[in-house]
Amino acid sequence: MTTDEMLARLPGEQPDFEELQEIIGRELQGKLFARRVGMDEDPFSLSPYPHWECVCTACGKKFEADVKDKLKDMTVCPMCGTKVEPHRWMFRRGGKLTSAFLFYHLFRGAGREIWVRSWRVSQYLSPDGLEMDYVPMSIYHFDDRTAEKWKFGWQGWKPIKTIHMDSWRVSLYSYEYYPAFVGSISRETIQGSCLEYSQLDRAIEYEFPLIEYIGFYLKNPSVEYLWKSHCIPLLEDYFHGSRGDVRRAVNLKAKTFKDLFRGADKREMKIIPQLHAREIIWFHWLYQAGVIRADQDGVDWARARPSFNHDIPDDDEKQLYRYIHRQAERCGRSYTSVLRDYADHLRQIERLGGGELWPHDLDEAHRRLSDRERKIQDQGLNGMFRARRRLWQWAVWRHAGMFIRPIDSVKEITLEGERQDNCVAGYAKRHAEGRTVIFVLRRANDPTKNWHTVELIPGTLTVRQCRGYKNREATPEAQAFVDAWVQRLKNIRDQRRKSA
Numbered sequence: 001m002t003t004d005e006m007l008a009r010l011p012g013e014q015p016d017f018e019e020l021q022e023i024i025g026r027e028l029q030g031k032l033f034a035r036r037v038g039m040d041e042d043p044f045s046l047s048p049y050p051h052w053e054c055v056c057t058a059c060g061k062k063f064e065a066d067v068k069d070k071l072k073d074m075t076v077c078p079m080c081g082t083k084v085e086p087h088r089w090m091f092r093r094g095g096k097l098t099s100a101f102l103f104y105h106l107f108r109g110a111g112r113e114i115w116v117r118s119w120r121v122s123q124y125l126s127p128d129g130l131e132m133d134y135v136p137m138s139i140y141h142f143d144d145r146t147a148e149k150w151k152f153g154w155q156g157w158k159p160i161k162t163i164h165m166d167s168w169r170v171s172l173y174s175y176e177y178y179p180a181f182v183g184s185i186s187r188e189t190i191q192g193s194c195l196e197y198s199q200l201d202r203a204i205e206y207e208f209p210l211i212e213y214i215g216f217y218l219k220n221p222s223v224e225y226l227w228k229s230h231c232i233p234l235l236e237d238y239f240h241g242s243r244g245d246v247r248r249a250v251n252l253k254a255k256t257f258k259d260l261f262r263g264a265d266k267r268e269m270k271i272i273p274q275l276h277a278r279e280i281i282w283f284h285w286l287y288q289a290g291v292i293r294a295d296q297d298g299v300d301w302a303r304a305r306p307s308f309n310h311d312i313p314d315d316d317e318k319q320l321y322r323y324i325h326r327q328a329e330r331c332g333r334s335y336t337s338v339l340r341d342y343a344d345h346l347r348q349i350e351r352l353g354g355g356e357l358w359p360h361d362l363d364e365a366h367r368r369l370s371d372r373e374r375k376i377q378d379q380g381l382n383g384m385f386r387a388r389r390r391l392w393q394w395a396v397w398r399h400a401g402m403f404i405r406p407i408d409s410v411k412e413i414t415l416e417g418e419r420q421d422n423c424v425a426g427y428a429k430r431h432a433e434g435r436t437v438i439f440v441l442r443r444a445n446d447p448t449k450n451w452h453t454v455e456l457i458p459g460t461l462t463v464r465q466c467r468g469y470k471n472r473e474a475t476p477e478a479q480a481f482v483d484a485w486v487q488r489l490k491n492i493r494d495q496r497r498k499s500a
């Protein structure tokens, strides 16, 4: 349809002010504006007696209140009983915006046609009271297998290819949007129209986007069967971004209910309505492969199984299910958490180059392998720690009742971190690789007790940090020791250079 044809055929329907006011009262936070009249502060008032003049945005009504009432106590509108936010009613040029929203108005055209118009609705507070205003935004035209849209702009109405809901930003640079509401739709409007069997009232009840829903239904009338068989999760998926999964899970071109889920038997059909699209895909596949039964346990497995991101030993789906089922029962945990441990276990076996693929007690095997893996990692680092120790032997120093030495092993750096409650354990790798050197400073008379941890930059022989318990600054005594120590290191290095 051309734009001119559209404008010639468009019925002259306008939104109803009462309905717009009702939406504001129902959907938006009500505000009560009040001003004192007939008093000193208002010398030109025509009112012969002082009182509050009030207006409520929820019902749009104007009323008077006793002058002795306090503004802050006016929290319920006496006209409509709505909870309201009290505000002082002050004059503002151009009026003050109190509510704004997008309004979708659906009405019948000729034959089976349905039209939808969206309007920008705004409610203003003027010196006289509340005023409502609405400005056209879009026009949508629907008929069997037809969906068209026009949008209103600087050059009047223009056709738009993609048929989506509109959005109305609070300001040009804002990511905040005004809310959108759909006006009431009567049975007569829908009866005999292209949307007669669309279950539109339910789609609105589930807050699916009106325009997208209508477009979806007109392209796929089988949607009616999805509602009638209570496949609500599947419909939700479609409108919450998983369209690809929905198309894979269900045959939207179906002409009958049975045809929606091809290859599914009666038992499956009983389970499917409670599932989301991805779950249907997995459930159907696992059920047809004879892995699961059509019962709650099968559903639990179909939900958990996709989280397993590892190849299955021998590619045996049935064995995986039986194995995890047994392990889950043994420790009373969910399929998802046991599957996660099992994937971890298989990765450990790969790293260690061997191990039991289906251990009798997964929990125990997982713990054992983790221990062994840690030891192997420590072994590698420990060799490097030994090399560091030998290299820095010349920096060991005993002086004034204190002594300093390089850290010994991975175990010691871990313990140092734990006992001193600092982050030195995180330096293990850097120390092992020689990018930094970690020393421990102790009192000579209590050599096993942690006291200070010192980080030395090897190239410049400067101390990056010398920290006590819980990362505290060094004590003056320790600081003096470390200063003298650094001077000593530098002297030794200079002498070595001279003699070299």
Ligand SMILES: [Zn+2]
Pocket: 056, 057, 058, 059, 060, 061, 077, 078, 079, 080, 081, 082
């Ligand atoms: Zn009211």
